[in-house]
Amino acid sequence: MLQISRAEEVLPLLADARRRSHAYTADLSDEQFRVPLLDIINPFLWELGHIAYFAEFWILRHVYRQSPILPNADQLYDSAKIPHDDRWSLPLPSREQTLAFMAEELRRVKELTTGGAPTHADPLYFLRLALYHEDMHGEAFLYTRQTLAYPRPNVTRLTPPEAGPFPGDAYVPGGVYEIGARPDDGFVFDNEKWAHEVRLEEFAIARAPVTNAEFAAFIADGGYRRRELWTEEGWAWRQSAEAEHPLYWRRAAGVGAATEWERRHFDRWVPVRAHEPVCHVNWHEAQAYCAWAGRRLPTEAEWEVAATGGTRRRYPWGDEPGPAGRANLDAAIGDVVDVGAYPEGDSPFGCRQMIGNVWEWTATPFGPYPGFAPDPYKEYSQPWFGTHMVLRGGAWSTRERLITTRWRNFYRPLRRDIITGFRTCAAA
Numbered sequence: 228m229l230q231i232s233r234a235e236e237v238l239p240l241l242a243d244a245r246r247r248s249h250a251y252t253a254d255l256s257d258e259q260f261r262v263p264l265l266d267i268i269n270p271f272l273w274e275l276g277h278i279a280y281f282a283e284f285w286i287l288r289h290v291y292r293q294s295p296i297l298p299n300a301d302q303l304y305d306s307a308k309i310p311h312d313d314r315w316s317l318p319l320p321s322r323e324q325t326l327a328f329m330a331e332e333l334r335r336v337k338e339l340t341t342g343g344a345p346t347h348a349d350p351l352y353f354l355r356l357a358l359y360h361e362d363m364h365g366e367a368f369l370y371t372r373q374t375l376a377y378p379r380p381n382v383t384r385l386t387p388p389e390a391g392p393f394p395g396d397a398y399v400p401g402g403v404y405e406i407g408a409r410p411d412d413g414f415v416f417d418n419e420k421w422a423h424e425v426r427l428e429e430f431a432i433a434r435a436p437v438t439n440a441e442f443a444a445f446i447a448d449g450g451y452r453r454r455e456l457w458t459e460e461g462w463a464w465r466q467s468a469e470a471e472h473p474l475y476w477r478r479a480a481g482v483g484a485a486t487e488w489e490r491r492h493f494d495r496w497v498p499v500r501a502h503e504p505v506c507h508v509n510w511h512e513a514q515a516y517c518a519w520a521g522r523r524l525p526t527e528a529e530w531e532v533a534a535t536g537g538t539r540r541r542y543p544w545g546d547e548p549g550p551a552g553r554a555n556l557d558a559a560i561g562d563v564v565d566v567g568a569y570p571e572g573d574s575p576f577g578c579r580q581m582i583g584n585v586w587e588w589t590a591t592p593f594g595p596y597p598g599f600a601p602d603p604y605k606e607y608s609q610p611w612f613g614t615h616m617v618l619r620g621g622a623w624s625t626r627e628r629l630i631t632t633r634w635r636n637f638y639r640p641l642r643r644d645i646i647t648g649f650r651t652c653a654a655a
């Protein structure tokens with residue numbers, strides 16, 4: 228995350244996040260706004276209002292003690308209180324009214340932050356909380372559009388580098404390492420608190436995420452049919468989902484097709500390219516692949532140390548942000564790229580793309596670090612301890628200002644609608 232020391236510095240970032248929220252939704256018709264009830268998505272109209280409500284709640288109401296803009300907002304947009312399925316039947320404001328609410332919220336935040344209004348809590352902390360919350364919902368808009376086969380939003384500005392594979396392992400010596408955030412790291416979520424030592428045995432970790440070519444070999448070898456490769460829970464999921472390949476894959480049609488498989492990227496079918504990371508696989512699929520390959524998933528501590536080289540750097544390449552030539556982030560390309568791309572972003576141990584391209588599953592269930600205490604937004608981490616698995620590193624859809632080597636994401640192990648891949652480990 229960025230080093231930000233003054234509340235005013237967050238305002239242009241909030242405006243940028245808001246522009247992105249609109250860029251991910253404004254082109255959709257009212258008909259496209261009517262989404263089916265699925266437990267992995269939210270209605271666009273609800274999610275837009277919820278983003279503004281969250282910022283309003285923590286900045287305007289908590290920090291500045293303002294009264295709500297919408298009198299019934301708590302009954303509409305509080306994600307901790309409104310059951311997911313109810314979001315389809317709430318008496319939500321119209322699309323026009325929702326956009327007006329969002330604009331008014333942002334206007335008041337600017338006004339109060341720059342106007343010297345009395346504060347009742349740290350404005351900088353809560354401005355950043357709202358910023359990263361909106362950034363995370365931006366990523367969710369992309370997942371939703373992918374799930375629903377809507378077009379890719381038009382925010383791309385770079386062409387993908389053609390880079391090829393990056394096989395082989397990096398070696399990490401055993402020892403005592405520090406993971407987690409320190410108090411002087413700036414804004415951090417509660418789940419990163421605080422830095423603590425972990426002892427690791429020597430291990431080897433793939434220099435790149437598992438590629439489509441590698442995963443296709445697992446499929447061709449009967450990976451989805453061989454019970455012995457799957458955990459009990461994984462096999463139960465595989466059977467009920469009738470999974471035979473990554474979500475969004477299909478066999479390429481016709482003799483002479485460029486590749487054996489195609490994948491649906493938003494509303495288009497594109498070739499599955501050999502050296503791009505496999506994507507849209509869940510934790511169970513990752514686990515089965517590892518069993519087949521005689522490998523394993525890294526623990527999150529192993530992942531973090533492989534990314535930092537055992538130093539305290541925020542990014543694999545150092546402490547300075549800036550993904551240009553170093554990571555696939557910000558939807559600047561709008562898709563995955565070859566795993567060999569971005570050598571400038573390598574970690575000290577030689578791991579590539581630890582930041583960006585695809586989120587990476589780890590072997591670690593999401594849980595508290597030693598001494599954990601929830602922060603004011605107490606529903607962020609704690610409710611998900613024990614049921615979710617940790618993912619690291621961010622994907623092409625993640626905002627650069629949000630992701631670091633320490634950032635802990637978490638999803639249920641069956642989720643494959645997220646932009647998730649994985650890399651594998653082995654004994655050194």
Ligand SMILES: [Fe+2]
Binds near residue numbers: 277281306360364
């Ligand atoms: Fe939220």
